[in-house]
Amino acid sequence: MIRISLPDGSVKEVEAGTTILSVVESIGPRLAKAAVCALVDGELKDVRDPLIQDGSLTVLTKGEPQVLETIRHTASHVMAQAVKRLFPNAKLGIGPAIDEGFYYDFDLADSLTEDDLDKILAEMKTIISQDLPILRKELPVNEARELLQSLDENYKIELLDDLSEIEGETITFFEQGEFIDLCRGPHLQTTGMLASDAVKLPSVAGAYWRGDEKRPMLQRIYGTAWETKADLEAYEWRQEEAAKRDHRRLGKELELFSIHEEGGAGLVCWHPKGARLKRTIEEFWYQQHDLGGYEIVATPHIGKAQLWSISGHLDFYRDGMYSPMDIDGVDYYIKPMNCPYQILIYKTKGHSYRELPLRMAEMGTVYRYERSGVLHGLMRVRGFTIDDAHIICRPDQVDAEIRRVYAFSMTMLMAFGFEEFEIYLSTRPYEGKAVGDEAQWEQATDALRAALEDRGLPYKVDDGGGAFYGPKIDIKVKDTLGRSWQCSTIQFDFNLPNRFDMTYIAEDGKEHRPFMVHRALLGSLERFIGCLIEHYGGAFPVWLSPIQANVIPIADRHVDYAHEVAEKMKAAGIRATVNETSERMNAKIRTAQLQKIPYMMVVGDREQEADAVALRLRTEQDLGDMKVDDVIGLIRSKIESKAQDLT
RNA sequence: GCCAGCGUAGCUCAAUCGGCAGAGCAACGGAUUUGUAAUCCGUAGGUUGCCAGUUCAAUUCUGGCCGCUGGCUCCA
Numbered sequence A: 001m002i003r004i005s006l007p008d009g010s011v012k013e014v015e016a017g018t019t020i021l022s023v024v025e026s027i028g029p030r031l032a033k034a035a036v037c038a039l040v041d042g043e044l045k046d047v048r049d050p051l052i053q054d055g056s057l058t059v060l061t062k063g064e065p066q067v068l069e070t071i072r073h074t075a076s077h078v079m080a081q082a083v084k085r086l087f088p089n090a091k092l093g094i095g096p097a098i099d100e101g102f103y104y105d106f107d108l109a110d111s112l113t114e115d116d117l118d119k120i121l122a123e124m125k126t127i128i129s130q131d132l133p134i135l136r137k138e139l140p141v142n143e144a145r146e147l148l149q150s151l152d153e154n155y156k157i158e159l160l161d162d163l164s165e166i167e168g169e170t171i172t173f174f175e176q177g178e179f180i181d182l183c184r185g186p187h188l189q190t191t192g193m194l195a196s197d198a199v200k201l202p203s204v205a206g207a208y209w210r211g212d213e214k215r216p217m218l219q220r221i222y223g224t225a226w227e228t229k230a231d232l233e234a235y236e237w238r239q240e241e242a243a244k245r246d247h248r249r250l251g252k253e254l255e256l257f258s259i260h261e262e263g264g265a266g267l268v269c270w271h272p273k274g275a276r277l278k279r280t281i282e283e284f285w286y287q288q289h290d291l292g293g294y295e296i297v298a299t300p301h302i303g304k305a306q307l308w309s310i311s312g313h314l315d316f317y318r319d320g321m322y323s324p325m326d327i328d329g330v331d332y333y334i335k336p337m338n339c340p341y342q343i344l345i346y347k348t349k350g351h352s353y354r355e356l357p358l359r360m361a362e363m364g365t366v367y368r369y370e371r372s373g374v375l376h377g378l379m380r381v382r383g384f385t386i387d388d389a390h391i392i393c394r395p396d397q398v399d400a401e402i403r404r405v406y407a408f409s410m411t412m413l414m415a416f417g418f419e420e421f422e423i424y425l426s427t428r429p430y431e432g433k434a435v436g437d438e439a440q441w442e443q444a445t446d447a448l449r450a451a452l453e454d455r456g457l458p459y460k461v462d463d464g465g466g467a468f469y470g471p472k473i474d475i476k477v478k479d480t481l482g483r484s485w486q487c488s489t490i491q492f493d494f495n496l497p498n499r500f501d502m503t504y505i506a507e508d509g510k511e512h513r514p515f516m517v518h519r520a521l522l523g524s525l526e527r528f529i530g531c532l533i534e535h536y537g538g539a540f541p542v543w544l545s546p547i548q549a550n551v552i553p554i555a556d557r558h559v560d561y562a563h564e565v566a567e568k569m570k571a572a573g574i575r576a577t578v579n580e581t582s583e584r585m586n587a588k589i590r591t592a593q594l595q596k597i598p599y600m601m602v603v604g605d606r607e608q609e610a611d612a613v614a615l616r617l618r619t620e621q622d623l624g625d626m627k628v629d630d631v632i633g634l635i636r637s638k639i640e641s642k643a644q645d646l647t
Numbered sequence B: 001g002c003c004a005g006c007g008u009a010g011c012u013c014a015a016u017c018g019g020c021a022g023a024g025c026a027a028c029g030g031a032u033u034u035g036u037a038a039u040c041c042g043u044a045g046g047u048u049g050c051c052a053g054u055u056c057a058a059u060u061c062u063g064g065c066c067g068c069u070g071g072c073u074c075c076a
Helices: A020-027 A029-034 A067-086 A114-130 A141-151 A154-167 A229-244 A247-253 A272-291 A305-311 A339-346 A395-415 A438-454 A525-536 A556-571 A585-594 A605-610 A628-640
Strands: A002-005 A011-014 A037-040 A043-045 A055-060 A101-107 A134-140 A170-176 A179-182 A199-208 A217-225 A257-259 A268-270 A302-304 A325-327 A330-334 A358-367 A383-393 A422-426 A460-462 A472-478 A484-493 A515-524 A549-553 A576-578 A599-603 A612-617 A622-627
Touching: A011 A020, A020 A029, A020 A037, A020 A055, A037 A067, A067 A101, A067 A114, A067 A170, A067 A179, A067 A217, A114 A199, A134 A141, A141 A154, A141 A170, A141 A179, A154 A170, A154 A179, A199 A229, A217 A229, A247 A257, A247 A525, A268 A272, A272 A358, A272 A395, A272 A515, A272 A525, A302 A305, A305 A330, A305 A339, A339 A358, A339 A383, A339 A515, A383 A395, A383 A525, A395 A438, A395 A472, A395 A484, A395 A515, A422 A438, A438 A472, A438 A484, A484 A525, A515 A525, A549 A556, A549 A585, A556 A576, A556 A599, A556 A605, A556 A628, A585 A599, A599 A605, A599 A628, A605 A612, A605 A622, A612 A628, A622 A628
Parallel strands: A002 A055, A422 A460, A549 A576, A549 A599
Antiparallel strands: A002 A011, A037 A043, A037 A055, A101 A217, A134 A170, A170 A179, A199 A217, A257 A268, A302 A330, A325 A330, A358 A383, A383 A515, A422 A472, A472 A484, A484 A515, A599 A612, A612 A622
């Protein structure tokens, strides 16, 4: 007998192996019918799973957030069943629940079209209305294999082979009607527990089997499923809102940047307004680095093969580099990173231990080869500027420097209004993609881990995601569509100092090897601005707005006064423009509003008389008439405090 | 790179079965001088991404290239 404790504090004694469902039935038949899944000691379980040891049990019904995963997992099975009905030769890949939906991969001779998706969805609705009971089955490995062989599911057999090594004797299957699938669950009790009007199949895409480009490409159908139609509609509304904030769309609408077919994919042209934004960021960045103990440097865009050979880039980073160009019979490469040149600067003289840590920073523009399919607006480009710095320090200073950089990074990102981050610790890359011995990697990785853990920061481990020269901490921010993008990176490097034979003279009068930390706070300026655009939906805080104030004369006779106001503002360091077109005031306001200019200043006879403006905000607030000097004071204070609000 | 979809005026999008390529906005010219999200009239704007092919005829069908969009382990 085992003891199962329930949320109300009571304890049930049952025989080991009793299913969750039968325990729930003893509590109440209604609850048993409504049960979607359960938590056993906090772990999500299928209601038909057996209870094997003492533990706590919580039954989950609709309305609780954890049930979505189960709903989506079942939806993916229903979709697979529908596909099998329509395309009996389809081979099943994997079909998990994901963040806002689910997918299932199929090997199919013909490629699926939008029409096919409609048909599949219709068949899914049929399966849901048939209300098929979903049964859980446990089979010994050999029987499981026979079953899959009889179904000719070769991908599933491969999964089974991997699983049987780990999980031993029995394998679980879920069966609904004629459909049976290798699966751990959890699942709903019947297909009818899905809401057929809360399921959609938005897209189909190619996906390599097990993510490996050397293996067959399967067709992945993406779906989304919710508890209710209203939830689905809310989700679709969120998607539409997100699309409106897409930086590619806003970049065009707000005239920030463009990328040209004639110029090249992934190569960004900054228009006046975008360049203004970029400059504002850079100016703040330089100012912070002056205060933060950094020396600013600048290095060339190309360098001889010799340099990249010493650094190891030609051995470990060649895939990311462009073909060399011949200059007087010597190969030169466009730089993919700034570090080698900064190291050359370090090496131009001898260094005392007293000078360390030495922090060199630059806005360094680099070019990297990215596969055409991964390019994405400003987020993934081929030419970009890194706010790059290299900290050269003594071994005893590394810890403090990493902490210092982390704090600096947070200050910087928060100044731009970002509040939510994901932190990753990236470890040693595999298969000869890394330099240095394993012990060093371990030591360095531990140092980074300690810096995170001492601060009690939650982080995830990106196994094998480190740079070729050392492990790193990455800080990512999320875009509107939930994709996360790396901004800050703090990289430990014990390799380049060796390769370049960097030294300093320690107290003992002897040469010692310094450590090096590479770091970028904003990461790529291009990507960072892409994130900023989406974060604010183009309505930047005043200090970042390319145009901060727009003066709107009501009639032509007010244009001179409008210019007078704008000049006064410019003299006070405010980016102000005048709308001199012969449009009506309403149209001028609309134009400014669409450009998301924070302050609109309407001037007519009344204002001209009183040395004032009628102040309207892009939030549609009308602040009424204000003296020009007062408005200047207000805007200046918003700029200086980097305020998020306008009043 | 691979799979799928897409590419028409500066922008957003039409064009039935292969039969003279169109609208709104923007631009330009003129009129209007307006009080908190679009004043009216007119003008101009195109090698339908590029290159081949099929056809009497191609924006439309076929192939190649360029570019864009979504996706390419969130692991049964």
